[in-house]
Structure formats: structure tokens, C-alpha cells
Amino acid sequence: PRRRIDLGRADIGDLLGGIGDSPDAAAAQVRAFEHQASAMLGGLWVRATASGRDALDLILDGLGIGVGDELVVPAYTLGELIVRLQGRGLRPVAADVDVDTFAVTPQSVARAITARTRAVVALHVFGAPCDIRGIAAVAAHHGLPLIEDCAHAFGACIDGRPAGSFGAAALFSLEVAKPVAAFGGGLLATASSELQAAAAAHLDRRRYSPWPAARKMLMKCLEEFAVRSPAYGLAARMMFREQKGGGFEQFYRGLHDRVRPADVAFSGFQARRGLRRLAGLAQRNRHLNLLWGELAAGLPPEFAAQARARCGEPAAYNFVARYSGDLPRLRRRAQARGLDRGLPGEVLDDVAPMLGQTDCPGAAQVFAEAVAIPLHLGIDAARLRRMGEILAAVSRP
Ligand SMILES: *Cc1c(COP(=O)(O)O)cnc(C)c1O
Numbered sequence: 217p218r219r220r221i222d223l224g225r226a227d228i229g230d231l232l233g234g235i236g237d238s239p240d241a242a243a244a245q246v247r248a249f250e251h252q253a254s255a256m257l258g259g260l261w262v263r264a265t266a267s268g269r270d271a272l273d274l275i276l277d278g279l280g281i282g283v284g285d286e287l288v289v290p291a292y293t294l295g296e297l298i299v300r301l302q303g304r305g306l307r308p309v310a311a312d313v314d315v316d317t318f319a320v321t322p323q324s325v326a327r328a329i330t331a332r333t334r335a336v337v338a339l340h341v342f343g344a345p346c347d348i349r350g351i352a353a354v355a356a357h358h359g360l361p362l363i364e365d366c367a368h369a370f371g372a373c374i375d376g377r378p379a380g381s382f383g384a385a386a387l388f389s390l391e392v393a394k395p396v397a398a399f400g401g402g403l404l405a406t407a408s409s410e411l412q413a414a415a416a417a418h419l420d421r422r423r424y425s426p427w428p429a430a431r432k433m434l435m436k437c438l439e440e441f442a443v444r445s446p447a448y449g450l451a452a453r454m455m456f457r458e459q460k461g462g463g464f465e466q467f468y469r470g471l472h473d474r475v476r477p478a479d480v481a482f483s484g485f486q487a488r489r490g491l492r493r494l495a496g497l498a499q500r501n502r503h504l505n506l507l508w509g510e511l512a513a514g515l516p517p518e519f520a521a522q523a524r525a526r527c528g529e530p531a532a533y534n535f536v537a538r539y540s541g542d543l544p545r546l547r548r549r550a551q552a553r554g555l556d557r558g559l560p561g562e563v564l565d566d567v568a569p570m571l572g573q574t575d576c577p578g579a580a581q582v583f584a585e586a587v588a589i590p591l592h593l594g595i596d597a598a599r600l601r602r603m604g605e606i607l608a609a610v611s612r613p
Pocket of ligand 1: 270294368402
């Protein structure tokens with residue numbers, strides 16, 4: 217299966233304990249989680265938010281970025297972020313990405329900056345550190361704040377320094393498949409005292425309820441149950457057809473958006489879960505990075521796995537490779553053999569066309585050739601071997 221969610225007995229305990237908590241006890245749990253995240257991010261000020269995109273909103277508000285302002289964003293990122301930025305009246309301008317790392321570069325960021333630019337967003341895509349020092353230097357040269365999108369990158373570091381500590385502020389996502397999964401939520405990390413004050417003023421006004429996260433966990437239990445059932449293979453073949461647009465994926469993403477209320481504070485239940493995930497994070501990243509390396513080493517020559525270690529040590533997120541052959545055919549044949557392959561646009565989007573830009577050939581190529589190969593905690597050595605065999609068989613002309 218394309219995803220498996222790390223769900224266990226401890227989650228039920230966390231949930232039951234968390235629902236019974238008083239708002240004060242829950243707040244203490246949340247402070248403990250934020251404190252631990254801060255310690256792992258080199259002492260940055262950290263607050264838990266409703267989602268990664270909520271953290272981005274708070275950062276933009278705190279920086280005073282508003283209607284009509286331009287923002288440099290990666291051309292290969294989550295399409296929903298662009299829609300959200302445009303909804304705030306901002307003007308995102310895409311910076312192209314490198315076809316090997318899938319990341320923006322200091323050069324592509326510099327090219328996208330204009331007289332109206334107010335900030336730069338850089339993404340450590342799929343957990344692999346981008347050239348954040350080079351990008352920070354470009355932003356500083358133009359007097360622009362740098363925002364690090366660390367949605368995929370908790371635990372990644374550059375010369376021993378954690379991703380998220382190089383710009384004015386960083387956002388992390390705690391969505392179910394991200395490295396620190398707490399059934400939704402996000403983190404805002406910053407060293408700037410103005411940003412801290414602005415974000416705290418918003419966050420401290422939110423109401424407390426454990427139910428949105430509990431609902432999400434229930435949804436995830438159902439999903440996990442479906443994914444582990446023997447009928448999943450057949451169902452997946454029907455749901456994940458090659459039609460343009462990927463109807464099911466859009467439906468799935470939409471479902472997520474409906475359980476993401478922004479006026480609700482991060483819950484004690486999520487904080488307990490988050491603390492547990494932070495404690496296991498280094499081991500998780502190490503384990504999945506090892507599997508990542510084995511999978512990459514065994515790929516047939518038509519595949520080029522993302523170059524992940526050019527600028528630092530990656531955190532583990534999606535395994536994505538470029539495939540130079542007939543991609544629809546590859547997906548079809550892999551699915552027929554039981555490998556639940558990615559859909560076009562399943563992982564991230566080429567956002568340049570959404571912005572009317574035609575100057576991002578790197579993102580267009582990555583988007584057109586990207587194939588996500590399942591890599592999660594449900595993959596053991598036998599499955600890894602089997603995936604390698606399937607990929608070798610189906611990529612032969
Ligand atoms: C997941 C993600 C986010 C935001 O996370 P949410 O918690 O889903 O709002 C931001 N940027 C990228 C690239 C992501 O993949």
C-alpha cells in the first residue's frame with residue numbers, strides 16, 4: 217500500500233487519557249510538547265498550531281505581509297498552499313527547482329525576486345535539506361525574511377544545525393504521514409521576538425476541544441483498517457485509475473481539509489502523541505533512511521531517485537524518483553502486480569502553471585516524471601525486495 221499509518225495501542229491510551237483532561241492539564245501537555253520540540257530545534261521558540269498552513273498564516277501575519285505583496289515560493293510544492301496564499305491576496309511567484317534534488321536553489325530564488333517581493337519561502341522537499349545557507353544569503357542580500365517550509369523535514373540537519381533554524385521562521389506539519397505525526401496540527405518555530413508576540417496573541421485566544429483530532433484519529437483507524445484488508449488491492453486498482461486529476465486523491469485531500477478547524481487549540485491528546493513521536497524520531501529517520509538507500513540502490517536504470525544528501529542529513533518522508541520511460545504504463549503494470557504506485561500529482565504539484573508562469577522547466581519535468589514508491593514503517597525487508605523485483609519487471613520495455 218502507498219501509505220500506512222503508524223497507529224498502535226499507545227494511541228488509544230493517549231486519546232482516552234487526553235479526552236478526560238481538563239483544559240489546564242491539556243495545556244500543560246501542549247507546553248511539554250512545545251518545550252521538547254524547541255529543545256530538538258536548537259532552542260527556537262516553538263508553538264503548536266492547527267496545521268502547517270496555519271503556522272504559515274501566522275508567520276505571514278506576524279511579518280506584516282498582506283494584500284498585493286509578492287512571495288517567492290518553490291515551483292514544486294503543495295498546490296493547496298498557493299490557493300491559500302492567493303486567498304489572502306498575496307502574489308506567489310514560483311522559483312524553479314533543480315531536477316535532481318527537486319528543490320529551489322539560490323540562483324532560482326534570486327531570479328524570482330522583484331521589487332515587490334516581501335519574503336522567500338524555501339522547502340526542504342521530502343525531508344532533504346535544500347541549500348538553505350545559500351538561499352538565506354540571497355534573501356539577506358535583498359533584505360527579505362526567509363521562511364523555511366519544514367513540513368517534511370523534522371529531524372533534518374545541515375552541518376549539525378537543525379532545518380528550521382536558518383530563516384526568520386519555520387513551519388512544520390504534524391499531519392498523519394509527516395515525520396512527527398500527531399493527527400494533524402503544525403508547529404511554528406522562530407527566534408524573532410516580534411513574531412513570537414504576534415503568534416502568541418492569536419494562539420492564546422483559541423478555544424479548547426479534543427474532538428477534531430479525535431475525529432481525525434477515528435478516520436485514520438478506518439483508513440488503516442481498509443488498507444490492511446485483503447480487498448485493498450482490488451479497491452486500490454479501481455480507485456486509483458490513471459484518469460487525469462486523480463479524483464480519489466482530491467477527495468482524500470478534501471476530507472483532510474474538513475477536519476482542520478483553525479479556531480481550535482492544539483489538544484492534549486495530540487501533544488501526548490507528538491511527544492511520543494519526538495522521542496522516536498531519530499530512530500524513525502535512521503531506519504527509513506536506511507530502507508531509502510536500499511530501495512534507491514536497487515532501482516532499475518530508468519529511475520533517478522531524488523538526490524537527497526547534497527546539502528545535509530535528510531529526514532525521511534516520501535520516496536520519489538524520476539522515471540524516464542512511459543509512466544502511465546509503469547503505474548498500470550505495477551498496480552496489476554500489487555504495488556500501489558503513486559498517481560500523477562499525488563505527492564506535490566507543479567504550481568507554475570497555476571500562477572501563469574512558463575519559466576519553470578525543472579518543476580515541469582520533475583512533476584511529469586515523478587513516481588512515488590511506497591516507503592513507510594509497514595515496509596519490511598521482504599516487501600522491499602518484492603518491490604524491487606516488481607519495479608525491475610514492470611520497467612522493462
Ligand atoms: C503538508 C505540507 C504543508 C502543510 O501542512 P498541513 O499541516 O497539511 O497544513 C506545507 N507544505 C508542504 C510542502 C506540505 O507537504
